[in-house]
Amino acid sequence: MQSLKITLALLPWLAAAAVPFTPGLARADPDPACVAAGQWVDPATGTSRPAAAWLRELAARPAVLLGESHDNLEHHRWQLDVLAGLHALNPTMVIGFESFPRRVQSVLDRWVAGDLSESRFLHEVEWGRVWGFAADLYLPLFHFARRHRIPMVALNVDISLIRRVRAEGWDAIPAAERRGIGDPTPADPDYLAQLRDIHAQHEQLRAARRTARGDDRTGPHGDAADGADRFDRFLAAQLLWDRAMAEAVDAARKRDAAPLVVGILGSGHLEHRRGVPHQLADLGLDGAAVLLPWSVGRPCADFGPGLADAVFGLTDPPRPSPPLKLGVYITDGEDGVNVKGVFPESTADRAGLRAEDVVLTAAGRQVRRVDDLKGVIAEMVPGVWLPLTVRRDGDTLDIVAKFPIER
Numbered sequence: 001m002q003s004l005k006i007t008l009a010l011l012p013w014l015a016a017a018a019v020p021f022t023p024g025l026a027r028a029d030p031d032p033a034c035v036a037a038g039q040w041v042d043p044a045t046g047t048s049r050p051a052a053a054w055l056r057e058l059a060a061r062p063a064v065l066l067g068e069s070h071d072n073l074e075h076h077r078w079q080l081d082v083l084a085g086l087h088a089l090n091p092t093m094v095i096g097f098e099s100f101p102r103r104v105q106s107v108l109d110r111w112v113a114g115d116l117s118e119s120r121f122l123h124e125v126e127w128g129r130v131w132g133f134a135a136d137l138y139l140p141l142f143h144f145a146r147r148h149r150i151p152m153v154a155l156n157v158d159i160s161l162i163r164r165v166r167a168e169g170w171d172a173i174p175a176a177e178r179r180g181i182g183d184p185t186p187a188d189p190d191y192l193a194q195l196r197d198i199h200a201q202h203e204q205l206r207a208a209r210r211t212a213r214g215d216d217r218t219g220p221h222g223d224a225a226d227g228a229d230r231f232d233r234f235l236a237a238q239l240l241w242d243r244a245m246a247e248a249v250d251a252a253r254k255r256d257a258a259p260l261v262v263g264i265l266g267s268g269h270l271e272h273r274r275g276v277p278h279q280l281a282d283l284g285l286d287g288a289a290v291l292l293p294w295s296v297g298r299p300c301a302d303f304g305p306g307l308a309d310a311v312f313g314l315t316d317p318p319r320p321s322p323p324l325k326l327g328v329y330i331t332d333g334e335d336g337v338n339v340k341g342v343f344p345e346s347t348a349d350r351a352g353l354r355a356e357d358v359v360l361t362a363a364g365r366q367v368r369r370v371d372d373l374k375g376v377i378a379e380m381v382p383g384v385w386l387p388l389t390v391r392r393d394g395d396t397l398d399i400v401a402k403f404p405i406e407r
Helices: 012-017 051-059 073-089 102-112 118-124 139-147 159-168 189-213 227-253 276-283 347-351 370-378
Strands: 040-042 047-049 063-066 093-101 152-156 260-264 289-295 310-314 328-332 337-342 358-362 385-392 395-402
Touching (some): 047 051, 063 073, 063 227, 073 139, 073 260, 073 310, 093 139, 093 227, 102 139, 102 152, 159 227, 189 227, 328 370, 337 347, 347 395, 358 370
Parallel strands (some): 063 289, 093 152, 093 260
Antiparallel strands (some): 040 047, 040 310, 337 358, 358 385, 385 395
């Protein structure tokens, strides 16, 4: 999918595989009563845990799974702190990453061995295609592994298999084409309910995208099927994702010397032990610890027994303002940017842009590619007027789009 959807910030795995699995919970007024910044807290009791004793206990576990919101720098800094502490206590360690599919394992081995430059490493693992989050967020973890010659393990599967399960269902995949992954154990009722909620959000998103494209056709992979069938395939893709990572953790643990396996995964795969830990238990790997970063100010109603073995309180830095959104579905054209659809109630809709328009200039600059228009919009600020020159039905029109002051 090469065209830019300015109104959506979908990432490669999530757009194709189906699950936005980093928590996006609404923030409330700061309430440090449940977790204070800089403290390890046991959700079962609500009491803090001394760091030194807790790390010694963790270092003796078979696996330690560290959650994250993929785009949160503080979460990755916390993961690095925990890695350093565990490595000092148990240097027989491997580090598994959700961000890598298994097919790039040989590249990870060469990186750890010191055979690749940073830029070459990112190129060979196809970072922008297979993960897409800023590499700077993860590079300190990669360099830590390389510096200490700690094996890095690719936990994920290739996106093509997840796409296929999303389209066809797990049962439709022949055994020889399952990449060696076994049948996932079924989701428990709470996880099932959680995934139903996520699937409903995806259905709304898909409907909005099709409306913006002016596409009222059914898609090739079951858009006409009933909702239950679509959810079943969605569920199968998610359980495959969890199972694949659990099997990779289990296999890493079974290496010579039975190393401590530290997993770097999205928190949504770990919370309440419903995702990867649930699959690990089915594989017989007992004792894996689940640790989560906890943003101080997150509603305390989300905190409680069973959430994790422990959480660590963090104060998140202010996030930058989200980018301005014109609200169009666009593609590159021969002499301008083709408007394929306009999102209702968007800035573009209010300005009078229509599907089949061709944007020739933006803010006085010629735009021939999606990235040209994206670059102009990136320079805009809330409340600014954006003049556009548009060709419509052979005529040239001047249209002015006004971005709202509040986003």
